[in-house]
Amino acid sequence: MKRLLPIVFVALLLPGPVLAVSDPSEMLPNPAQEKRAEALGSRLRCLVCQNESIEDSDASLARELRHILREHVAAGESDAEITRWMVARYGGFIRLEPAFNATTAMLWCMPVLALLFGLGIAVWSYRRASRRAAPAPALDAAEQARLDALLRGGSVER
């Protein structure tokens, strides 16, 4: 029993499965549809808590939006149609992933731009370093003879 106690304690500390929708009665009976609803709902902002998705939030507005979302999914609407329905009411801010447009172009392009910028610096400094480390000029005949003598271990005549 004493040996079991730490195991039980550790087991209690382990995180349980995190369910986005805590109330099973909210879920759709069709698992594929429920999965799609959860995926879509986790990309929609809860307007009350603002940095939580409607799947994560416990606010009553989020609960109602989850419900509406599932009705639309069950009715066979596409993700784009449902997102449009939400944006028509709450604007682009409801999307946790902003749509690509003139205002958000910089936001979406920044990773690529930063990568290109970094690559540019890398290429530039590599080329500069290799230019600086130019190969030494070749030895002339006398120098070569002296080097050979040194390598052979003999004394060097000056």
Add this chain to the structure above:
Amino acid sequence: MSGGDTSARKPGGASPAQTRRRVLALLPFGVAAAAGGGFWAMLSRMRTGGFDPHDIHAPALNRTVPDFALPGLDAAHPGFSGNDLRHIDRPVLVNFFASWCIPCVAEAPLLGRVAALLPVWGVAYENKPSDAAGFVSQTGAPFARVALDGSGRTAIDWGVSGVPESFLVRPGGIIDWHLAGALTETVVSATLPALLSRIGR
């Protein structure tokens, strides 16, 4: 930079290597200036209200009110529908409230002053009829009509994210102005009168 630079330096004329070096030295300043200009434009537009990335109100503006038909609270406070709002002949302030909402209780006295300017129609959001009735009698909110939106579905169609919210609806049922939050002294004494004189009533 590099000691082994092979370019010849002529007095008065810059070699290609020198020019390139100058361009490279100025590049960070150029990038910083462009970024600074961009941020300045964004922030100044955020300050004047031309740009708000968190804007959840814009969709409602200049649109016809959504379709809905909600029951009334009692005989003195009949319900209303989207169709009723499309047939108003003078502006109406639609106010979403709930008895459990403290800012709604706080803004009730200001609603009394708004009612002197234009009719105020209330929508009880996710509220039991008895609680909504208690709110109206206790705060004395001057609602000409009170519609019961028990499920909150109508509020979602209006784009309401939380109570209190107010919408100014002009004749034709067009949403002219939207406030997410409680009315303030400035709104009642300056914003609303200016909007009403622009609408022409």
